[in-house]
Ligand SMILES: Nc1nc2c(ncn2[C@@H]2O[C@H](COP(=O)(O)OP(=O)(O)O)[C@@H](O)[C@H]2O)c(=O)[nH]1
């Protein structure tokens with residue numbers, strides 16, 4: 001019996017989080033089932049259960065969608081209604097899939113899944129081509145600043161693997177995407193059911209020379225998507241051991257949200273504006289030379305300045321401006337509409353406060369990108385540009401620069417439910 | 427000083443660790459009285475390790491809670507005690523036997539002992555006023571868990587409502603509660619079984635030795651290999667024999683099966699897990715096998 005510390009199976013493996021979106025029946029669940037199956041993330045007992053269910057329902061084939069449709073109500077209705085997280089790995093990468101429902105009444109679930117994604121995967125049915133839904137999915141992914149986008153043209157088997165169908169969808173989509181913020185786009189013709197271009201290159205589509213879906217997922221470069229310039233360290237927790245051995249220990253614990261922190265850096269603590277220098281950075285019982293996103297570390301300062309949870313440590317010459325007036329795109333997530341003068345709780349990084357809705361500037365039609373300035377409220381699953389006044393200054397960056405310091409959630413003070421998600425403009 | 431990285435990349439295991447530590451610190455900062463639910467298994471030991479790292483050099487700022495089923499493996503209890511004394515953390519034990527004695531569970535005789543964990547746990551949470559309870563659940567374990575949030579809200583009855591889950595975006599967790607409610611927190615939601623093993627290997631931490639290959643007297647029941655123990659009398663037709671086995675999960679000794687294995691190091695276990703053809707629960711947990719929705723039902727009632 002023993003511990004083998006020399007082994008290195010997942011130590012250097014990196015991570016890709018991706019969100020999937022597609023309309024009902026485009027084949028999203030089937031595709032995920034296929035990715036899991038072909039990467040051997042599916043176990044015998046899971047597959048057997050699914051085969052048995054498929055048979056008892058009288059299907060001619062194994063319904064791979066059953067592998068992922070988790071909750072009983074979903075299995076009964078045969079649809080995906082909530083975000084589900086799936087995991088698989090290849091030798092070089094681990095993948096976390098946020099499987100989100102595509103229907104308009106589930107926009108909030110899609111926003112949720114996209115919030116942490118490095119890559120968005122939008123499915124279209126080759127027979128139908130681009131629909132209003134697929135456009136909406138691309139819009140949401142771009143609003144959430146998901147840096148990589150894949151359009152998977154599915155069910156190519158049902159259009160005789162015809163290149164013309166693919167070309168038309170490709171042309172139409174790239175044209176539409178110019179209106180969006182899509183830094184990286186790949187359009188891949190697949191058949192989720194038979195596996196063409198999912199993991200294995202399709203022999204049915206010799207005209208396609210791009211990567212298979214799996215190859216792309218494995219190789220897309222995500223390390224440079226982070227902001228490594230603007231140092232941001234929201235203080236989460238102050239560690240004071242109050243023990244004899246660590247009598248004077250005072251460490252500021254948190255997760256680096258941006259930039260690179262090093263001992264010796266001149267820093268400012270916001271919102272107080274006090275300045276000091278980083279004396280050391282620790283990760284558990286080790287000192288580290290640098291800390292960068294998304295490391296969770298403990299920072300020590302040279303001076304005994306007053307720092308508490310909710311404060312932000314940044315560089316003296318590169319710090320966010322504390323602000324109580326917030327201009328943001330908000331996705332509204334509850335049935336009672338968002339209206340001017342409404343008061344809500346707000347959480348931004350580790351800072352909590354209250355917010356007053358000053359104005360709803362417009363509602364964004366996520367299908368057409370039209371800005372509706374007439375509507376003065378936001379209904380459930382609607383997205384709009386909102387101005388807020390907060391009780392405490394928030395230490396914000398534009399969401400386009402930093403997805404951590406540029407985002408917030410809104411909470412209904414009576415029910416305690418998360419009712420809105422905000423992305424700061426600027 | 428260690429590890430200057432010029433590429434500013436974190437391995438996936440380091441990313442998972444950083445995320446989990448972030449969650450522990452959020453909860454410690456925002457909840458009045460958190461507690462860590464300790465089952466004795468590898469997942470809860472990984473949680474303890476992460477909590478240790480999150481607050482070092484301070485002690486873990488909350489208690490740990492264990493439901494004593496009276497059917498736990500003695501090896502698991504020994505490991506627990508060593509962790510508790512090394513970390514100097516406060517241990518709260520909620521015993522099913524006491525809960526029955528004190529009349530907290532009516533009709534105890536009619537319910538399987540495994541199910542009695544639920545009211546015992548809920549009672550301990552209520553009695554101690556715990557507002558947040560860390561659990562070692564992972565989303566890769568089971569379909570119903572795949573949809574559960576990191577912060578999973580429980581009503582006054584300790585129940586989970588899968589249709590009323592709060593949206594959870596970015597790393598912004600919403601810990602708002604009403605009187606009498608509590609939150610289940612799953613800091614290792616995004617870890618897979620393999621990640622857990624890799625981490626145990628990398629950190630060199632102690633887990634119960636029943637995870638490693640050993641000789642044990644076992645018998646077959648419902649396609650699983652069960653331990654011979656007076657707590658679980660053998661039935662007609664069942665034959666006890668000694669085999670070389672190990673456990674993939676540590677649950678109730680009467681329901682947790684073992685697998686034949688010669689894996690005696692973490693590396694060998696990892697190899698075995700990597701090629702295993704059955705999920706850890708499907709293979710060896712009698713409590714999850716009863717119906718396709720077994721886990722979902724138990725979760726709704728307030729199971730871990
Ligand atoms: N012929 C064909 N059928 C497919 C393909 N992908 C999915 N389907 C079928 O389309 C239907 C809907 O698939 P499903 O995965 O449930 O779609 P979802 O609603 O997007 O999750 C099912 O009957 C699938 O078997 C494909 O590539 N080719």
Ligand SMILES: [Mg+2]
Pocket residue numbers: 028029030065069079080
């Ligand atoms: Mg589906």
